[in-house]
Amino acid sequence: MAEQERMIEAVLFATSEPITLRDLAARMPHGCDPAEAMVYLRKRYEGRGVQVVRVGDGYAMRTAADLGFLMQHETVEIRKLSRAAIETLAIIAYHQPVTRAEIEEIRGVSVSRGTVDQLLEMEWIRFGRRKMTPGRPVTFVVTQGFLDHFGLENARDLPGLKELRSAGLLESRAPLGDAPVPGDGGIDEETNEGQSELFED
Template identity: 75%
Template sequence: MTDEPEKSLFAAPPLAEQERMVEAMLFASPEPVSLREMQERMPHGCDAAEALAYLRRRYEGRGVQVAKVGEAWAFRTAPDLGFLMQKQTVEQRKLSRAAIETLAIVAYHQPVTRAEIEEIRGVAVSRGTIDQLLELEWIRFGRRRMTPGRPVTFVVTETFLDHFGLESARDLPGIKELRAAGLLDNRPMPGSEDDEEAEETSGQSELFEE
């Protein structure tokens, strides 16, 4: 006759309860929550990754889904229902053409230095353009380059990815897709004679409008 193994005083809660914990954290947090943060908040012995996987399956096909934002997770409206959340009023503050192009360069070439942005655009990038994107929290400072002067680099943020419904920068559409969707027109490319930094106050684009 063998003795039954003793039950641990620190046994993990049932998986269903762990799933509820993950759901509560995602629902209450104003920002996306990483798996590491979930694991640290949950009781000893819990498996945040497994609980999250079950939660994602439970929300499949619902009006709200568990979406990955960078390296974190959050509740987001199902993509096909996004039209219900669109504002009907016109947003007055839009990005300038210079800011749009700078943001696009950072997104597609990150990590990228200011000098590299200027080389790609063919014109100088004003301090105000960079400051605007930093203020919107759509770009942030990355690691410094191990080159003379150790210039700082810029990368897009999770706020940027979240705003455009992207899991990572790798999900950005290609130029052909943008043109097919009507999001790029036949304007001169950055660096051409028709491209002036003065357009910073007048150029607009539907792609990066808030």
């Protein structure tokens, strides 16, 4: 098992993008069990400056969250989004899979093609399955790249409204929508500067 851990460690170290257990199994010798080896490898990296984290369906080596400040000069990336793009991204993240019509219903205004194209080009959203409704509209979901950028294992790890407010990222204002948001009893489709801080990096 130790040798399998070494193999996985080598692959993760050399790969910038998260890699799935299936891809690891395809690279490793026949008979290896990457899933079991990954459990031991992650335990071995617990508490260290670099950790093995799960991102969507894949795994990657990342700097420990509490040491991120040490990397700020190396990882600063200006990625400004328009207000429309921020709102659209937030809606997709919290309501996925969601159609363009549903996004527009929540926002109360139409969504331009340019806004969606920008998020697609950034690879923060992708096309999901088509809905089994008249017209078979395509849905949108966030990508593994989005999860990786914000240090999330999956979309369920997105902060709830109470957490955002306690962190000072949202002001307490009256809700503008009524769909559920993870971590809170209701929604609020807030579009203040605090939300911009959450989605701008």
